[in-house]
Amino acid sequence: MPELNIDGRALQVAPGTTVAAALSLAGDGCSRTSVTGQRRAPLCGMGICQECRVNIDGLRRLACQTLCREGMQVETRP
């Protein structure tokens, strides 16, 4: 059961859980803020739309194509 951290909040998830799922489990499911300030959440679920891009350990990654790992630091806000 990996434990990760989303916007400062610790969360334990089942193995194989995507970061996109962890966003829903930890809070409102949102992944980023758009250029005009709207909050957005994963849309296509399959690595195309880029709406689910989050910052993971300092790198921009797609939440829907990334599995949760022990100690991950995920940030959804700029």
Next chain:
Amino acid sequence: MNQVDLLIIGAGPAGMAAALAAAPSGASIALLDDNPLPGGQIWRDGPNTELAPQARQMRAQLAGWPNIRLHSATKVIALASPHTLLVEDPEQGWLIHYQKLILCTGARELLLPFPGWTLPGVTGAGGLQALIKGGVPVKGERVVIAGSGPLLLASAATANAKGAQVLRVAEQASLKAVAGFAASLWAWPNKALQALQLFDSHYRSASHVIAALGTDRLEGVRIQTGKRVEEIPCDRLACGFGLVPNTELAQALGCHLEKHAIVVDTWQATRLAHHYAAGECTGFGGSELALVEGAIAGHAAVGQPQQAQALWPQRQRWQRFADRLNQAFVLTEKVRNLARPDTLVCRCEDVSHAALAGQTSWTQAKLATRCGMGACQGRICSGATQALFGWEPPAPRPPFSPARIATLLQLDQAD
């Protein structure tokens, strides 16, 4: 640099079948996929998934061949030189040189803009299914599913199985079209059975979404069925209007396209020598067609024409099914034009319909509004602007997906 005899892009049903067909020849094979696990969209694995027996079996077979190397979570970034691709995984970027290439890049959902579609809680139809399989909890949530095609019922079944309450499945095609399609299924008994199993009493034809309602997140949906308009309070709206072949890499390589799908001959060969394509990227047809096309491509690529030819009748059978499907779920004018002036069309750069309405082409729109210049590189909004304004989608340019600088520096090593 990595050197292989056969490189396969995409590890869905087509890519897996291609690798397994080619493996006994002894060719060295690399199988690339951008998802964490093989299986594509239909056999997506995750904590909320009971994987189909066939998928489990094929995954075990892949692992059993020492000459197949699977690269998961790996994206194609650029063409480095002829027969050489630059690829990237979460750790590193590298070059792969190949003799033969099979494109099994699949399809994505056609997501068309409508008022409120940017609200959190709105996803694609297949999108919701994929997210649920990845562990997104929907237990107790009220879900509305809308758009077009058989994926709507599959998505509804997944949501229901995970404890959601599917309130409505709104199919834009007419009752006549849907009933005609259902009646033709007798020729494919396993499909007829699937349809019966998936049937949902909340299914309505000639029904489409007008708007997603809510301020900070989705609170409900306005739906029109025939002439009747109603509002349904809900927590999620999953809306997809069919599928679009993923052809960016094929286009960049110089493969010929028609109707936005890769053109292939009876050997699944594209018009570019040594380059093949199979599955949804050659036109929507479902997983059965993808499996047989993949196997044909795999055999053909390693010089086994007889084995490939033996599969032609099977392909023809599933191709007829695909043709029926594509006829039944043609999009009506209404759903192509759901956006209002203030509806955002480009979600990356937040460009509204009003800002685009005065433009005359994709290029002009890009220059004037930044439409299509964000992170998705126009993959979502090009389908929308095509439906709304008839603009041809942009030619893809590298990097094909956002990449790290260290990866791009590898291009120096290509000849």
